Amino acid sequence: MSTPAHASLDERLLGSQIARTAGSATQRRALTFGDEHWSYGEFDQAIRVTAAGLAAAQLNRGDRVLLAGTARPEALFTLFALARLGAVAVPVQPSLTEREIGALSATVAPVATVGDANFLRRTPAGGLRLSWDTDVPDAKTLRPDADVRPFDGWHSAPEDPAILAFTSGTSGRPKGVILAHENLFWGTRNALQRLDIDQDDRVLVSTPLAHTAVFSGLAQHAWTTGGSVVLAPRFDPDLFIDAVHEHRVTTAFAVAAMLGRLVRSPRWTTISDSALRWLLVGGGPPVKSLTLSLARAGITVINSYGLTEASGGVTYARPDEVAHHPLSAGRPAAHVELRIANADGAPTPPGVTGEIWLRGPSVAREYLLPDGAHTPAVDQDGWLHTGDRGLQDLEGRLFVSGRIADTIVTGGENVDPSEVEDALSAMAEVRDVAVIGLPDPVWGETVAAVLVLEPGASVRLEDLRTHLRPRLARHKIPRRLILVDALPRTPTGKLQRHALISAVRDPPIDAKDAENP
Secondary structure (H helix, E strand, O other): OOOOOOOOOOOOOOOHHHHHHHHHOOOOEEEEEOOEEEEHHHHHHHHHHHHHHHHHOOOOOOOEEEEEOOOOHHHHHHHHHHHHHOOEEEEEOOOOOHHHHHHHHHHHOOOEEEEOHHHHHOOOOOOEEEEOOOOOOOOEEOOOOOOOOOOOOOOOOOOOEEEEEEOOOOOOOOOEEEEEHHHHHHHHHHHHHHOOOOOOOEEEEOOOOOOHHHHOOHHHHHHHHOOEEEEOOOOOHHHHHHHHHHOOOOEEEEEHHHHHHHHOOOOHHHHHHOOOOEEEEEOOOOOHHHHHHHHHOOOOEEEEEEEHHHOEEEEEOOHHHOOOOOOOOEEEOOOOEEEEEOOOOOEOOOOOOEEEEEEOOOOOOEEEOOOOOEEEOOOOOOOEEEEEEEEEOOOOOEEEEEEHHHOEEEOOEEEOHHHHHHHHOOOOOEEEEEEEEEEEOOOEEEEEEEEEEOOOOOOOHHHHHHHHOOOOOHHHOOOEEEEEOOOOEOOOOOEOHHHHHHHHHOOOOOEEEEEOO
16 A cells, blocks of 8 residues: 655645645554554544545536535545545535435435435435445445545645535534535644644544534544544444543544533443543533533533534634633634624624624635525625624633524523523423524513423422522523423534424424413
8 A cells, every 4th residue: 555645735635634734654543443444544544545536426626516425434434535526525414314315415416426325325316326335236345445546636736626615504504504615724734733742643423424413524624634533433321421432533523412421321421531631612602510520520521613504614712711610612723713793793792792703714614595595604804704602701702692593582581591491400200392483472582491301300380489489580490391302403413403393393203381370
């Protein structure tokens, strides 16, 4: 096996650091999946062989490729192989239905579809189809161990699109975010300026490939610094704990819903005695009770704020801030400007809530619309209007309170659902919680708490209100309590609030509704 040198390779290209490390530290471990391991040399070889297979299938620069977002090594090899060809990877969440994939495919108009047999069965027929599995009748086989001459070229430029990422669709139809190679590069620079990670770290990734944590998150940060990635096939508390111990994981990423499941495991405190140095938490406003529970168990938590449009994280809290500021997502990274804007777009004073705006080289410039047209993602001054609500304190720490569109207006007063959810999550009987606004003829909207209870637990509306009275203003306290078996969430645990509201208004779900007497 020969590994070409890429000393002059532009560092802004996605995957360039993998090629560099393969040339300078060939035997250093790059990837672990189950009992399989790849050194940087082997990782680079698998990418180059995969790229050769894609090139032989006539894929070219600028081609969009629908890519199964399953967490398996072949998906990573394909992602980086497409980057070398200058093609655009369109990672697809593995949980999407055949109908959803069809709608996404109609928007993207992909030149090719790549994935496993299960994914290909759910995608529209026709066109170029390649499978990591053998014996898929209508697909060519794409294997990283094929006996072919590896592809040694780079057909991409920093300004070329590398990823077409669809947002998780928590508040409506997902949007296509066009991320260039250089956007992803600056996203990683932002993270490495704030996170303590180097070549000795072993990063655990347990989110699907289609999540930013993989294509522009901790995995990329590890490979940029010459570290190692442990890829889990899915998130499961026991798998997470086993991986931390077995592979001596030092850092990991999780969203709050994942950590909520983790702390309910009777084994979760054992990770405080492992090699784990810190957990990066993102994907929504921090949950105070969860953050403090982890900190009390001796597990260092780094809260962050980021989004797909900004190539991942843009603010990171310091570990020593958790005890005194458990709801802070930290200060902005070096290569991003952050503004809290009022309705007129002017900056708000410290402590005043407004919309979070972002500007910088990691921020995407365009969206792809459902009709295939492109539209700017930023205004004429380069600001991304995130649609998220938040404030900064006098020291510049960001506190995120949720989506502006999710704000409940009851009797003329604004209620941030995340504030009420955080207070309710401290109740021992509550396993999962969402707070929504429902139409009310008197108040405009009424605050409703939708709860998933722990097995055997019971909660009445008055119990809930008794718990909240010392903690929240009267108008924030729910007037309705709805009990359900589960909340609709994305594969990474984000609440699909629009789906929940629709389900509660026209309930196809088994729910018990207790009205305020």
